[in-house]
Amino acid sequence: MKVTIWNENRHEKKNPAVREVYPDGIHGAIQQFLENEGIQTGTATLDEEEHGLSQEVLDNTDVLIWWGHIAHDEVSDEVVERVRQRVLNGMGLVVLHSGHFSKIFKKLMGTSCDLKWREADEKERLWVVDPSHPIAANIGQYIELPKEEMYGEHFDIPTPDELVFVSWFEGGEVFRSGCTYKRGQGKIFYFRPGHETYPTYHKKEIQQVIVNAVQWAKPAASEKPVYGNAKPLEAIGSK
Amino acid sequence: MKVTIWNENRHEKKNPAVREVYPDGIHGAIQQFLENEGIQTGTATLDEEEHGLSQEVLDNTDVLIWWGHIAHDEVSDEVVERVRQRVLNGMGLVVLHSGHFSKIFKKLMGTSCDLKWREADEKERLWVVDPSHPIAANIGQYIELPKEEMYGEHFDIPTPDELVFVSWFEGGEVFRSGCTYKRGQGKIFYFRPGHETYPTYHKKEIQQVIVNAVQWAKPAASEKPVYGNAKPLEAIGSK
Amino acid sequence: MKVTIWNENRHEKKNPAVREVYPDGIHGAIQQFLENEGIQTGTATLDEEEHGLSQEVLDNTDVLIWWGHIAHDEVSDEVVERVRQRVLNGMGLVVLHSGHFSKIFKKLMGTSCDLKWREADEKERLWVVDPSHPIAANIGQYIELPKEEMYGEHFDIPTPDELVFVSWFEGGEVFRSGCTYKRGQGKIFYFRPGHETYPTYHKKEIQQVIVNAVQWAKPAASEKPVYGNAKPLEAIGSK
Amino acid sequence: MKVTIWNENRHEKKNPAVREVYPDGIHGAIQQFLENEGIQTGTATLDEEEHGLSQEVLDNTDVLIWWGHIAHDEVSDEVVERVRQRVLNGMGLVVLHSGHFSKIFKKLMGTSCDLKWREADEKERLWVVDPSHPIAANIGQYIELPKEEMYGEHFDIPTPDELVFVSWFEGGEVFRSGCTYKRGQGKIFYFRPGHETYPTYHKKEIQQVIVNAVQWAKPAASEKPVYGNAKPLEAIGSK
Numbered sequence: 016m017k018v019t020i021w022n023e024n025r026h027e028k029k030n031p032a033v034r035e036v037y038p039d040g041i042h043g044a045i046q047q048f049l050e051n052e053g054i055q056t057g058t059a060t061l062d063e064e065e066h067g068l069s070q071e072v073l074d075n076t077d078v079l080i081w082w083g084h085i086a087h088d089e090v091s092d093e094v095v096e097r098v099r100q101r102v103l104n105g106m107g108l109v110v111l112h113s114g115h116f117s118k119i120f121k122k123l124m125g126t127s128c129d130l131k132w133r134e135a136d137e138k139e140r141l142w143v144v145d146p147s148h149p150i151a152a153n154i155g156q157y158i159e160l161p162k163e164e165m166y167g168e169h170f171d172i173p174t175p176d177e178l179v180f181v182s183w184f185e186g187g188e189v190f191r192s193g194c195t196y197k198r199g200q201g202k203i204f205y206f207r208p209g210h211e212t213y214p215t216y217h218k219k220e221i222q223q224v225i226v227n228a229v230q231w232a233k234p235a236a237s238e239k240p241v242y243g244n245a246k247p248l249e250a251i252g253s254k
Numbered sequence: 255m256k257v258t259i260w261n262e263n264r265h266e267k268k269n270p271a272v273r274e275v276y277p278d279g280i281h282g283a284i285q286q287f288l289e290n291e292g293i294q295t296g297t298a299t300l301d302e303e304e305h306g307l308s309q310e311v312l313d314n315t316d317v318l319i320w321w322g323h324i325a326h327d328e329v330s331d332e333v334v335e336r337v338r339q340r341v342l343n344g345m346g347l348v349v350l351h352s353g354h355f356s357k358i359f360k361k362l363m364g365t366s367c368d369l370k371w372r373e374a375d376e377k378e379r380l381w382v383v384d385p386s387h388p389i390a391a392n393i394g395q396y397i398e399l400p401k402e403e404m405y406g407e408h409f410d411i412p413t414p415d416e417l418v419f420v421s422w423f424e425g426g427e428v429f430r431s432g433c434t435y436k437r438g439q440g441k442i443f444y445f446r447p448g449h450e451t452y453p454t455y456h457k458k459e460i461q462q463v464i465v466n467a468v469q470w471a472k473p474a475a476s477e478k479p480v481y482g483n484a485k486p487l488e489a490i491g492s493k
Numbered sequence: 494m495k496v497t498i499w500n501e502n503r504h505e506k507k508n509p510a511v512r513e514v515y516p517d518g519i520h521g522a523i524q525q526f527l528e529n530e531g532i533q534t535g536t537a538t539l540d541e542e543e544h545g546l547s548q549e550v551l552d553n554t555d556v557l558i559w560w561g562h563i564a565h566d567e568v569s570d571e572v573v574e575r576v577r578q579r580v581l582n583g584m585g586l587v588v589l590h591s592g593h594f595s596k597i598f599k600k601l602m603g604t605s606c607d608l609k610w611r612e613a614d615e616k617e618r619l620w621v622v623d624p625s626h627p628i629a630a631n632i633g634q635y636i637e638l639p640k641e642e643m644y645g646e647h648f649d650i651p652t653p654d655e656l657v658f659v660s661w662f663e664g665g666e667v668f669r670s671g672c673t674y675k676r677g678q679g680k681i682f683y684f685r686p687g688h689e690t691y692p693t694y695h696k697k698e699i700q701q702v703i704v705n706a707v708q709w710a711k712p713a714a715s716e717k718p719v720y721g722n723a724k725p726l727e728a729i730g731s732k
Numbered sequence: 733m734k735v736t737i738w739n740e741n742r743h744e745k746k747n748p749a750v751r752e753v754y755p756d757g758i759h760g761a762i763q764q765f766l767e768n769e770g771i772q773t774g775t776a777t778l779d780e781e782e783h784g785l786s787q788e789v790l791d792n793t794d795v796l797i798w799w800g801h802i803a804h805d806e807v808s809d810e811v812v813e814r815v816r817q818r819v820l821n822g823m824g825l826v827v828l829h830s831g832h833f834s835k836i837f838k839k840l841m842g843t844s845c846d847l848k849w850r851e852a853d854e855k856e857r858l859w860v861v862d863p864s865h866p867i868a869a870n871i872g873q874y875i876e877l878p879k880e881e882m883y884g885e886h887f888d889i890p891t892p893d894e895l896v897f898v899s900w901f902e903g904g905e906v907f908r909s910g911c912t913y914k915r916g917q918g919k920i921f922y923f924r925p926g927h928e929t930y931p932t933y934h935k936k937e938i939q940q941v942i943v944n945a946v947q948w949a950k951p952a953a954s955e956k957p958v959y960g961n962a963k964p965l966e967a968i969g970s971k
Contacts, residue, residue, distance in 0.1 A: 187726035248665035
């Protein structure tokens with residue numbers, strides 16, 4: 016399995032406070048803990064040619080992780096459509112935090128993907144509501160983050176195929192924080208936490224969820240469906 | 255449409271504090287606001303013969319509301335099975351609060367229906383996560399209850415067909431508070447709030463949800479499916 | 494409630510055989526039976542200005558019905574996005590037959606919406622698999638169409654929120670023929686039958702399903718969610 | 733992983749024609765192909781003490797396969813409840829064919845689980861409708877069985893969490909043939925084919941589905957949820 020971690024990588028360049036938390040970028044932090052689990056990885060960032068997501072890179076990617084925030088509009092429509100086609104053909108996609116507003120997630124969902132938000136150093140508690148789901152394996156009943164950005168309902172997404180986590184926030188909101196979808200042959204997992212100013216991706220349980228999600232989202236050994244004009248099967252009189 | 259409100263009606267008899275909040279019983283309070291909406295109602299309670307749920311009563315009930323808590327075990331298995339058959343034949347069922355542990359709900363769900371709970375006068379906020387659902391009509395983005403009993407995840411239920419409300423509690427928990435199911439021809443709605451010592455069923459938005467749920471759960475004008483040994487349809491050569 | 498019926502209306506112009514089946518166009522046939530039920534309707538077709546779907550028309554439409562086939566690409570992206578925004582804001586959408594490949598349906602689904610097809614005058618039988626769903630009210634256990642175009646699985650759609658009908662075809666295929674979705678505040682129903690050369694929309698049970706779907710899809714009396722930067726609720730210390 | 737295959741094993745004793753198809757019993761045939769895949773197995777049958785399902789056997793079972801037909805009523809309620817508790821605690825359950833009417837399946841579903849049926853040597857074609865599901869891995873777009881018993885809709889089950897297969901039958905019916913559920917910590921898969929007089933379990937693709945299902949249904953490495961009276965988390969003032 017090969018995982019490609021895509022990161023906008025702009026906050027890290029502009030903001031020393033973020034660089035202090037993620038000296039190798041958010042993509043670097045994620046790469047590190049995936050490699051520690053023996054998973055083969057690569058990274059790609061917005062400012063690379065084709066945002067680092069050439070057809071060849073995508074063809075060699077089993078699961079793509081996506082983190083973006085302030086520069087969603089700079090991602091080219093061509094690359095977005097290329098990623099979408101690859102998801103429909105079986106590549107897994109793990110969308111993190113503010114990636115809810117990325118072009119690729121919105122295009123795959125069909126909705127606005129809008130939500131409430133607040134930056135106020137609030138405690139977040141992610142409760143497991145589907146404890147036998149493989150994405151919830153090897154963590155406890157909930158994950159507590161002492162400080163995070165708040166995301167609140169209503170979250171304008173299609174009803175998730177599966178709801179794995181629901182977040183509680185100190186300020187009074189809840190959020191569907193772990194949602195799975197299938198689109199074409201591809202599996203998608205949206206996972207809420209990860210504001211750039213907090214060390215969320217250094218936390219062990221958050222890392223475990225992302226490792227689990229990557230394992231869950233990898234392509235199945237399934238036959239590609241055939242579409243189009245179909246000859247009749249020998250339905251009648253053939254027994 | 256005819257709604258029957260079933261109430262255990264024991265707290266009201268034993269506890270003056272509950273009687274003060276609900277002088278006509280919880281069933282009486284619910285009956286009142288349903289009648290105010292022009293809905294025809296009846297009531298039934300545990301200590302009546304057959305718990306007030308004779309076959310005739312059930313046959314004339316479109317939607318049954320259920321509130322029980324300390325005497326689930328006193329409900330006879332025969333009546334529970336009678337109610338279940340009526341649900342499978344199309345009667346709607348609205349299960350309130352501690353009814354999560356009633357025999358009828360557990361039998362229709364197949365799971366333990368267990369949960370976390372705490373009596374600590376906590377604020378509850380029920381967030382609408384499915385705003386176009388008819389059960390969420392004519393209320394705001396959330397309902398706030400200044401004091402309620404806490405129910406927390408994990409709630410051991412089958413994945414709801416639809417999730418309408420998620421609760422936030424002051425003490426740090428979340429809960430899937432509004433869940434729909436279909437069983438046989440019957441529609442089921444579980445709605446969390448309503449601890450007997452709080453005036454929850456006097457609150458206008460809570461009343462609105464129950465009115466909405468009753469409208470949603472009423473039997474559809476559907477053909478009853480036919481089961482058993484089936485003659486072949488003229489599938490072949492009949493065009 | 495106001496229903497707008499959108500039809501491509503090209504087969505009717507080009508093909509006398511289609512015109513014979515639908516002398517007033519497919520939109521005219523649908524309009525007729527909806528009006529017979531007392532539902533207020535309007536029509537819109539591809540060759541009208543803005544395809545008949547100005548902002549004003551959409552703002553006054555509660556449910557939009559969509560039939561298209563050979564000219565999906567001629568529908569302007571601007572109108573498609575206008576329709577999508579109106580769906581997200583609560584307008585219902587009923588997509589018929591070859592509308593599975595319309596720009597609007599594909600954009601709301603996020604997938605290819607591809608399928609198998611065959612034109613061979615095959616018998617179709619639409620089985621009700623969710624008999625208490627309001628869209629299945631007042632029809633029998635199945636609807637039989639003596640001759641239809643075949644659509645076969647795999648149908649590349651997101652998992653439906655609800656699956657109401659599954660079709661059987663004489664030639665050996667099955668198809669998820671009645672699928673509901675929610676996107677934003679809007680309800681969507683995809684309904685398979687209706688190839689232009691067959692009198693499918695003249696059949697009483699098919700008309701009943703479309704009448705049911707229109708009733709089901711009309712906007713709910715729900716509060717519009719508020720999105721964006723949120724002030725903290727008085728979560729703490731306010732009781 | 734340890735799989736226990738439970739079989740009623742009555743047809744095999746009474747009917748020479750069945751014994752010819754399954755000389756080692758249906759359980760023996762299933763055991764053989766699971767063992768060929770390197771999966772550790774055991775068997776249990778109705779006429780053994782406690783039907784071969786002592787607490788010890790269940791505690792050492794990761795996934796239980798269930799085939800029953802003519803003697804559902806002879807399975808003791810005590811053993812059924814023991815199996816149910818083990819499922820709720822995480823054991824996987826694969827229910828085959830006429831097991832739809834077993835006490836254990838009905839108790840976990842809450843519905844009648846009734847259906848249409850016909851014994852007429854009909855062709856069945858199981859279409860994959862969820863091609864990226866792990867249970868559909870390594871089979872083609874559909875599985876064709878030249879002769880099987882027909883099961884037809886409406887199938888009175890709760891809406892499946894996931895629908896993997898839909899069957900087409902020569903005589904004109906369809907059926908939701910591959911359905912997943914979660915109950916408590918346990919995963920459940922219902923798989924339709926396998927009438928005792930046909931060599932269905934000798935067919936390679938059917939074996940592949942059962943192997944896939946067993947892998948899918950094995951317990952997750954999840955934390956057991958804690959239920960009951962909960963102390964308050966340090967929600968306030970602790971950051």
